[in-house]
Amino acid sequence: MKLLRLVACTLLILSLARFAPAAEELDISHEISVDGWPKPIPVSIAGFGPEVDATLKFDLTFMGFTFVAADKARYQISGSDQGRVEGRVLDMVTKKVTLAKAFTGSTTRSQTHALADDIAHTLTGRPGIAQSKIACKVQPTGYGPGEIFIADYDGHNVQPVTSDGVICSSPTWAGPSMLLYNSYKFEKADIFSHNLTTGARKAIARFPGSNMSPSASPDGKRVAMILSKGGSPNLYVADVDGANLKQLTTTREGESSPCWSPDGKMICFVSRQSGKAALYTVPADGGEMRRLPTAGISNPTEPDWSPDGKFVVFTANMGGFSICYVPVAGPNRGQATVLAAGEDGVWAPNSRAVIFSRTKNNQHVLSLLDVPTKQVKDCARISGHASQASWAR
Amino acid sequence: MKTSKLSVYFVIALALALTFTGCKPKERPPTPLGDGTSGRTPGGNGGDTVIDPGVGPKVKTKGEGPNEVPLDPNQLSNKDLTGRTQNREMFQNETAYFEFDRATVKASETSKADAVAAKFKALSPAHDLLVEGHCDERGTEEYNRALGESRALALRLYLINAGVPASRVHTKSFGKDKPAAPGHDEAAWSKNRRGEFILILPK
Numbered sequence: 001m002k003l004l005r006l007v008a009c010t011l012l013i014l015s016l017a018r019f020a021p022a023a024e025e026l027d028i029s030h031e032i033s034v035d036g037w038p039k040p041i042p043v044s045i046a047g048f049g050p051e052v053d054a055t056l057k058f059d060l061t062f063m064g065f066t067f068v069a070a071d072k073a074r075y076q077i078s079g080s081d082q083g084r085v086e087g088r089v090l091d092m093v094t095k096k097v098t099l100a101k102a103f104t105g106s107t108t109r110s111q112t113h114a115l116a117d118d119i120a121h122t123l124t125g126r127p128g129i130a131q132s133k134i135a136c137k138v139q140p141t142g143y144g145p146g147e148i149f150i151a152d153y154d155g156h157n158v159q160p161v162t163s164d165g166v167i168c169s170s171p172t173w174a175g176p177s178m179l180l181y182n183s184y185k186f187e188k189a190d191i192f193s194h195n196l197t198t199g200a201r202k203a204i205a206r207f208p209g210s211n212m213s214p215s216a217s218p219d220g221k222r223v224a225m226i227l228s229k230g231g232s233p234n235l236y237v238a239d240v241d242g243a244n245l246k247q248l249t250t251t252r253e254g255e256s257s258p259c260w261s262p263d264g265k266m267i268c269f270v271s272r273q274s275g276k277a278a279l280y281t282v283p284a285d286g287g288e289m290r291r292l293p294t295a296g297i298s299n300p301t302e303p304d305w306s307p308d309g310k311f312v313v314f315t316a317n318m319g320g321f322s323i324c325y326v327p328v329a330g331p332n333r334g335q336a337t338v339l340a341a342g343e344d345g346v347w348a349p350n351s352r353a354v355i356f357s358r359t360k361n362n363q364h365v366l367s368l369l370d371v372p373t374k375q376v377k378d379c380a381r382i383s384g385h386a387s388q389a390s391w392a393r
Numbered sequence: 394m395k396t397s398k399l400s401v402y403f404v405i406a407l408a409l410a411l412t413f414t415g416c417k418p419k420e421r422p423p424t425p426l427g428d429g430t431s432g433r434t435p436g437g438n439g440g441d442t443v444i445d446p447g448v449g450p451k452v453k454t455k456g457e458g459p460n461e462v463p464l465d466p467n468q469l470s471n472k473d474l475t476g477r478t479q480n481r482e483m484f485q486n487e488t489a490y491f492e493f494d495r496a497t498v499k500a501s502e503t504s505k506a507d508a509v510a511a512k513f514k515a516l517s518p519a520h521d522l523l524v525e526g527h528c529d530e531r532g533t534e535e536y537n538r539a540l541g542e543s544r545a546l547a548l549r550l551y552l553i554n555a556g557v558p559a560s561r562v563h564t565k566s567f568g569k570d571k572p573a574a575p576g577h578d579e580a581a582w583s584k585n586r587r588g589e590f591i592l593i594l595p596k
Binding site: 030031115137143144146169170182186188189207208209210212213226228230231232234252255270272276277299302317321343344362388 | 465466468473474475496531532535538542546550552563564565566567568572577
């Protein structure tokens with residue numbers, strides 16, 4: 001049993017090691033153009049085999065691109081995948097090649113993701129997301145134990161993280177190789193940290209009652225969480241190892257699902273203080289709870305703050321779940337917009353795409369949403385109910 | 394003309410101010426915490442317990458006679474129930490049901506909680522009681538995990554008021570992870586918004 005676990009752990013470590021494809025610079029001329037949310041950039045794609053072509057289009061859909069015929073394209077993307085993935089981007093206005101790269105090593109799929117990220121970063125100035133990872137909860141159909149898995153952002157390369165045989169939930173990344181999550185391993189909800197490199201686990205909140213909904217700060221050094229040890233589910237913060245615990249809310253009605261502002265100064269969460277769910281913010285070091293309005297939309301839950309600081313995406317519950325978002329500052333603060341049917345949205349590092357879960361044939365599947373265009377595509381199916389995605393940043 | 398316009402604004406402002414102060418939800422008192430909880434962290438091996446509500450570590454002994462240590466019913470017990478045998482049948486007819494999105498114990502359910510309290514108090518003090526809170530599928534996962542805990546806590550508080558020692562009632566929430574009925578309609582939902590009572594046998 002011990003040997004088995006050791007082997008499993010070693011395999012996990014090996015598979016986690018980054019076999020990133022090596023990039024070979026051919027010739028580059030930069031054009032960083034876009035800021036904010038512009039219209040998708042029209043591009044054409046030619047020369048690749050069907051799998052690379054499909055992967056590239058899937059990736060670019062969530063990074064600000066739309067696909068048109070070559071004569072209508074702002075940029076023409078061409079390349080090949082014979083032995084290695086090669087790509088060139090021709091700017092149709094300047095008639096210059098703005099990107100030309102070849103990728104070797106790893107898999108064709110990861111070479112394609114690397115090309116997509118380079119194209120997105122070069123043409124939009126925003127970080128690429130195609131090589132990023134997610135963590136999620138997977139529960140068998142018909143319910144039962146839930147376990148934590150990690151995968152590529154598009155649902156490929158799934159790897160198990162837990163095998164507790166109980167409910168594990170609410171994963172959150174505290175750095176590139178550290179996860180925090182809920183596990184019922186000790187009879188009730190506790191919060192564990194899990195070093196993905198060493199496999200070492202530690203209970204960081206194991207207080208009486210339920211220890212729920214961990215959310216790691218953007219720098220990975222602190223954790224916001226919901227603890228019921230004081231008699232109602234309230235918001236607390238602590239260092240990521242559980243030290244220096246501080247209570248931030250004291251309502252009797254209770255709080256849930258915290259998330260952090262990108263500068264780590266504020267926490268957004270749900271409180272039932274007014275009798276029903278509403279969004280609030282509070283300084284991470286303590287202070288007054290302040291309502292974040294969601295005009296026109298009731299029962300907001302599961303907020304997530306965009307890495308650029310501008311928006312909070314959340315789930316509205318108005319007879320069904322909807323992914324919505326609301327600006328946190330400026331003239332439209334508090335004016336919420338419905339984006340798609342689904343629940344528990346989380347921002348991608350590019351502050352443009354959102355991963356969420358939706359129900360298809362009574363199963364929860366992970367899907368991606370391009371917020372400006374409201375386009376939705378499903379991730380590769382994992383198994384059972386997949387939900388609670390957390391995006392590695 | 395100018396004056397009357399001003400006074401109209403003033404009246405509107407006053408009316409608005411009155412409206413908002415009138416609408417402000419009643420401040421409820423925060424739940425006090427005992428001294429033992431704050432700043433202490435659980436152990437790294439995952440097996441440590443954290444607080445002991447029965448002992449006030451900062452109580453100084455002055456003079457003679459015993460010191461009074463106040464017990465706060467809101468403060469949860471730190472007893473570790475890992476490895477204890479559960480009896481899920483004993484109170485299976487006393488499962489208490491809740492209204493949608495509510496965590497208050499309904500009047501219709503109090504007789505069940507009373508029955509649990511009476512049966513439990515008749516047992517030896519080596520027994521413990523676990524209250525499991527559950528929700529229907531119409532809330533999001535972590536919202537429901539907190540709501541399920543609020544339900545378990547509400548039942549716990551009811552039991553304590555019915556004379557069950559606070560140190561022996563424990564709470565756990567499953568959110569919507571463990572539905573009792575598989576359907577997707579009110580018939581199933583009403584069975585899933587529940588609090589289950591589980592007897593924890595002595596070691």
